[in-house]
Amino acid sequence: MNINVLGASGGLAGLSGSTCLQISETILIDAGTGISQLNLAQMQQVRHIFLSHSHSDHICCLPMLLANLFNALDPSQSVTLYGSKDTFAALKAHVFNWVIWPDMTVMPSAEKPLVRLQEIAAGESVTIEGIEIKTFATYHTVPTLGYAVRKAGQLTAFVADTGYAESVVSALNALGPLDAIILECSFPNELEAIALQSCHLTPHLCEKLLGGLTEQPKRIWINHLKPDLAERIQPQLAPDWQLLL
Numbered sequence: 001m002n003i004n005v006l007g008a009s010g011g012l013a014g015l016s017g018s019t020c021l022q023i024s025e026t027i028l029i030d031a032g033t034g035i036s037q038l039n040l041a042q043m044q045q046v047r048h049i050f051l052s053h054s055h056s057d058h059i060c061c062l063p064m065l066l067a068n069l070f071n072a073l074d075p076s077q078s079v080t081l082y083g084s085k086d087t088f089a090a091l092k093a094h095v096f097n098w099v100i101w102p103d104m105t106v107m108p109s110a111e112k113p114l115v116r117l118q119e120i121a122a123g124e125s126v127t128i129e130g131i132e133i134k135t136f137a138t139y140h141t142v143p144t145l146g147y148a149v150r151k152a153g154q155l156t157a158f159v160a161d162t163g164y165a166e167s168v169v170s171a172l173n174a175l176g177p178l179d180a181i182i183l184e185c186s187f188p189n190e191l192e193a194i195a196l197q198s199c200h201l202t203p204h205l206c207e208k209l210l211g212g213l214t215e216q217p218k219r220i221w222i223n224h225l226k227p228d229l230a231e232r233i234q235p236q237l238a239p240d241w242q243l244l245l
């Protein structure tokens with residue numbers, strides 16, 4: 001895969017950290033604990049961070065990553081966060097509120113801040129360094145964006161956190177044929193009730209979602225297993241699905 005998976009766990013004690021995908025030296029999707037696989041110099045290369053949603057396992061390392069950039073960047077440089085209006089509202093209210101962390105969108109000055117927020121809505125796309133990143137809405141307990149990454153001629157859909165919904169199937173079909181899909185599977189089949197409540201997938205629900213696709217992705221990568229349930233989920237995954245660890 002031409003995406004470097006730094007973290008793919010749905011929690012803290014997985015084999016890898018929580019969600020963080022490195023799309024290029026300067027571009028990340030999400031900022032979970034997986035980011036700690038990067039060394040300081042690699043972190044200081046980051047200029048673009050696409051956020052799927054506001055949940056802690058996807059944003060918990062964002063404040064400390066930004067702190068590593070604060071003294072490294074000169075005033076003409078900044079880091080752009082891309083995400084939905086809802087994700088930014090949650091970050092402003094609950095993270096960058098001067099209690100949990102300083103508001104780096106106004107530091108060192110409001111005119112030339114370290115962090116710039118670029119709202120992005122489902123269906124919109126951004127192209128950076130020739131890499132096209134297109135958003136789509138998933139179905140989760142908070143508004144969540146998936147990201148379809150077109151890099152070096154390959155289209156990979158990172159579905160982010162989602163439950164089963166026809167709207168997600170339609171959004172994926174609208175992207176066109178996928179070279180790869182990165183699909184979450186947080187709970188085992190026997191915990192479908194919790195999966196439905198918390199808007200996540202089980203192996204059965206992954207099958208249902210994949211079954212709705214007009215064309216099967218060439219590669220199916222499964223991620224976001226809850227660490228305490230991983231051993232129960234793994235035997236339930238189809239043999240041709242690959243596990244991202």
Ligand SMILES: Nc1ncnc2c1ncn2[C@@H]1O[C@@H]2COP(=O)(O)O[C@H]2[C@H]1O
Binds near residue numbers: 161194198
């Ligand atoms: N009823 C519920 N609604 C939302 N989250 C729940 C619920 N029950 C358990 N959870 C857990 O809380 C977690 C919050 O982050 P996640 O969405 O990754 O996964 C969620 C579930 O593991």
